Amino acid sequence: MEALRLEGLGKRYGRKPILEKINLSVRPGEVYALAGPNGSGKTTLIRLVTGLAFPSEGRALLLGEDVHQTPQARRHLGAVVEAPAAFYPYLTGRENLRMRAYLAGVKEEGRITEVLARLRLLAVADQKVGSYSLGQRQRLGLAAAILHRPRVLVLDEPTSGLDPEGVELVHGLLQELAREGVAVLLSTHHLQEVSAYAHKVGILGGGRLLDEVVLEGREVFRLEAHPLEGALALLKTLPQVASARMQGGAILFEGSPEVVLQALLKEGYRVQALGPQRFDLMAYYQERVKHA
Numbered sequence: 294m295e296a297l298r299l300e301g302l303g304k305r306y307g308r309k310p311i312l313e314k315i316n317l318s319v320r321p322g323e324v325y326a327l328a329g330p331n332g333s334g335k336t337t338l339i340r341l342v343t344g345l346a347f348p349s350e351g352r353a354l355l356l357g358e359d360v361h362q363t364p365q366a367r368r369h370l371g372a373v374v375e376a377p378a379a380f381y382p383y384l385t386g387r388e389n390l391r392m393r394a395y396l397a398g399v400k401e402e403g404r405i406t407e408v409l410a411r412l413r414l415l416a417v418a419d420q421k422v423g424s425y426s427l428g429q430r431q432r433l434g435l436a437a438a439i440l441h442r443p444r445v446l447v448l449d450e451p452t453s454g455l456d457p458e459g460v461e462l463v464h465g466l467l468q469e470l471a472r473e474g475v476a477v478l479l480s481t482h483h484l485q486e487v488s489a490y491a492h493k494v495g496i497l498g499g500g501r502l503l504d505e506v507v508l509e510g511r512e513v514f515r516l517e518a519h520p521l522e523g524a525l526a527l528l529k530t531l532p533q534v535a536s537a538r539m540q541g542g543a544i545l546f547e548g549s550p551e552v553v554l555q556a557l558l559k560e561g562y563r564v565q566a567l568g569p570q571r572f573d574l575m576a577y578y579q580e581r582v583k584h585a
């Protein structure tokens with residue numbers, strides 16, 4: 294079953310539509326990154342999914358239960374929506390987590406130490422949160438979100454305000470959690486960073502989900518051939534080629550390089566270069582948003 298499923302989700306403020314007909318799903322163990330320009334509705338979507346905002350249409354299901362109809366649906370949810378997350382400044386990090394653990398019904402004290410260690414906060418665990426840096430508070434927010442071992446984790450820009458080490462730490466943690474079976478939905482402006490491990494990227498624009506890019510198992514090849522236009526047209530006719538487009542004097546395609554090479558040689562094309570190419574998510578995103 295999908296861990297998280299949005300069905301025709303929409304939100305209007307007054308008459309202004311902010312989001313319309315958003316359909317997406319995240320499976321257990323999958324990392325889904327939401328990207329989009331400022332104001333495209335990423336935070337609004339995350340607020341809807343976590344139950345902090347009410348949809349004007351559609352619904353959000355957490356492990357099959359409607360977030361807005363069934364309050365218990367959120368027991369499987371961990372979230373960091375506001376940055377930095379709200380904590381009692383006159384209590385220590387450990388005391389804040391102890392309070393969260395009590396509210397979430399987590400009884401083992403060892404779990405608090407475990408998440409503090411996982412977020413590299415043990416050294417400051419017994420200091421008042423009021424004295425924490427922004428990055429430390431950000432990491433404490435994540436520690437609190439995973440305390441009760443949620444099966445779905447929803448995070449609004451989890452790496453904003455973090456130093457490079459903190460960014461690495463959070464990305465590493467999210468990958469680990471996904472491997473443990475947690476479904477992760479996060480919003481980000483840092484596509485290059487998440488493209489290393491996100492399974493899917495959803496691109497929001499103009500209140501709609503413009504595109505979903507599947508990154509898992511994606512293999513792209515770069516081809517230089519002469520004449521290039523004809524080669525592109527030929528590739529587009531091959532059933533073994535899933536996609537092909539021109540980029541900077543070469544063709545980028547997804548599909549079988551062996552079939553492509555054979556077809557080109559058979560038709561008398563001159564093949565100058567053919568090899569694997571890392572999928573350029575940033576270029577794809579810019580192109581997609583430009584034509585939105």
Ligand SMILES: Nc1ncnc2c1ncn2[C@@H]1O[C@H](COP(=O)(O)OP(=O)(O)OP(=O)(O)O)[C@@H](O)[C@H]1O
Pocket residue numbers: 306311329330331332333334335336337338
């Ligand atoms: N409470 C509200 N009332 C009216 N409009 C709102 C409200 N909250 C958000 N909006 C509008 O909804 C749109 C989407 O905002 P949102 O914060 O979801 O975008 P975002 O993609 O998260 O942006 P950013 O990348 O800057 O964080 C914006 O035009 C914003 O002004």
